[in-house]
Amino acid sequence: MIVAANLKTNLTRKQTKEYIETLDDFVKTNHINQESFVFPATSSLDSYDTDVTIGAQNAYPVQNGAFTGEIGVEHLDEFGLKTILIGHSERRHILGETQDVILQKFNYFKELGYTIVYCVGEPLEKREAGVAEMMDYINAQYRGIDTSYERLIIAYEPVWAIGTGLTPTNEDIIAIHRELKKKSPAPLLYGGSVKVNNAKEIMALQNVDGVLVGSAALKVEDFCQMVTFAQELENK
Numbered sequence: 001m002i003v004a005a006n007l008k009t010n011l012t013r014k015q016t017k018e019y020i021e022t023l024d025d026f027v028k029t030n031h032i033n034q035e036s037f038v039f040p041a042t043s044s045l046d047s048y049d050t051d052v053t054i055g056a057q058n059a060y061p062v063q064n065g066a067f068t069g070e071i072g073v074e075h076l077d078e079f080g081l082k083t084i085l086i087g088h089s090e091r092r093h094i095l096g097e098t099q100d101v102i103l104q105k106f107n108y109f110k111e112l113g114y115t116i117v118y119c120v121g122e123p124l125e126k127r128e129a130g131v132a133e134m135m136d137y138i139n140a141q142y143r144g145i146d147t148s149y150e151r152l153i154i155a156y157e158p159v160w161a162i163g164t165g166l167t168p169t170n171e172d173i174i175a176i177h178r179e180l181k182k183k184s185p186a187p188l189l190y191g192g193s194v195k196v197n198n199a200k201e202i203m204a205l206q207n208v209d210g211v212l213v214g215s216a217a218l219k220v221e222d223f224c225q226m227v228t229f230a231q232e233l234e235n236k
């Protein structure tokens with residue numbers, strides 16, 4: 001089971017350091033052997049001494065160069081980072097990343113052997129348009145992606161469930177995960193309004209290999225609780 005925290009544009013470097021130390025301590029003390037990931041804001045990246053996997057929320061597919069506001073591989077290498085989030089809906093929809101840009105990033109970081117957490121998911125109007133249209137939309141987000149890449153993790157995050165407190169029904173999560181599992185053998189996470197009170201139930205669903213958590217991960221105690229759920233399910 002994989003439990004991942006996307007901290008988005010939250011937590012300063014100081015707060016992130018405390019967060020990771022607390023989580024690391026928790027994982028060690030409780031002998032957690034499930035994988036946990038933390039994706040801090042770019043300016044909160046650092047060389048953290050931890051068993052938790054730290055990843056970048058974004059980077060430009062270059063070593064370095066003239067790309068104002070971006071960071072490259074050189075900046076990730078400085079902290080020994082080898083994990084990256086690609087295709088998150090906020091980057092697709094707010095920052096305007098097209099599938100071509102996303103694919104360029106995917107191929108670049110794949111070539112470098114990064115663990116890639118690749119996000120897909122439909123906006124509300126596509127879900128409401130029916131299964132066929134919704135699947136066409138999601139299929140387009142797989143365009144060009146090497147779905148057999150060994151360090152690939154996929155996260156299904158319906159856009160309308162992110163930060164809204166809404167989630168698909170368990171039946172809907174099972175149905176879409178079943179479809180997405182046909183497209184790739186990679187671990188498949190669910191993301192979108194995962195909270196302490198629904199995380200265990202969601203992680204227990206068929207073909208759900210873990211969760212990618214935004215707002216509810218900001219409190220480290222809550223995230224630790226979700227890590228505990230993952231361990232409990234694995235021990236069952």
Ligand SMILES: O=C(CO)COP(=O)(O)O
Nearest residue numbers: 006162163192193214215
């Ligand atoms: O976007 C997400 C994780 O990447 C989910 O965000 P929320 O958990 O805040 O809905």
